[in-house]
């Protein structure tokens with residue numbers, strides 16, 4: 215089998231008017247002379263599409279789509295002078311996932327089977343909300359995560375207490391600071407909310423504040439999570455070996471695809487660090503949660519990526535990985551409304 219085209223576009227969808235639109239999720243298609251097309255999703259919008267069209271496509275044209283890890287290494291090397299982290303790896307992620315989808319279609323088996331088979335048929339989910347957990351979300355998940363806005367310390371604690379009262383003490387509750395706090399503020403907050411039994415505090419610091427994370431892991435009474443803005447298994451290996459997080463949260467559509475997520479799970483298991491993928495309830499990482507994760511918890515998908523068909527539903531706080539070939543997705547290219 216040979217690759218005869220690598221295509222990428224950013225489908226239009228009702229995403230918020232921020233980076234999620236301007237650098238939104240891209241669809242990647244890898245076509246082969248066997249008539250099979252693999253689909254994947256990456257990030258980085260038009261910039262990532264440009265990298266695929268001008269660098270990665272040229273590299274892959276005419277190549278055998280296997281072994282994927284060899285193609286991954288070649289794509290990483292080709293983007294190394296300007297890549298390593300961020301948009302280039304987001305582009306590479308979409309291609310990697312399309313190659314995994316293609317592999318599954320060629321072998322007529324799901325990515326879950328390829329990863330060793332179903333370890334967890336049903337996976338508990340958590341819902342993510344901003345500032346307040348809405349009525350229509352309460353009772354629908356095993357856990358909830360609250361994004362906390364830029365407010366003062368007292369308001370952060372009040373918002374957390376309100377969320378805990380809304381979901382009750384039996385459900386998991388996490389908070390996400392989206393890289394906006396510092397070490398003293400995180401420790402003050404953690405002390406103030408200790409009785410509310412948070413499951414984790416996510417990305418309290420910017421990802422490059424290595425010393426800050428090391429200090430938090432040593433002294434914060436609440437587990438520290440992060441990593442959705444980190445890229446490649448090599449970088450996660452550092453996070454894990456240096457014990458900079460209790461829980462790492464790679465995003466398979468950004469961190470380098472399934473090839474990297476599998477390696478991140480392997481390294482994390484060696485060091486007893488938990489992996490809880492960002493957007494884990496979306497089809498692209500669900501196979502890893504179902505096959506590799508000793509303690510899976512799937513973050514609810516984003517409702518605006520409606521152009522990915524075959525996304526399994528969340529029922530009463532549970533989700534199952536699809537069992538169709540590859541990622542089990544259906545993409546109706548004729549109906550795609552393309553932004554770029």
Ligand SMILES: [Mg+2]
Nearest residue numbers: 390416417442
């Ligand atoms: Mg987050």
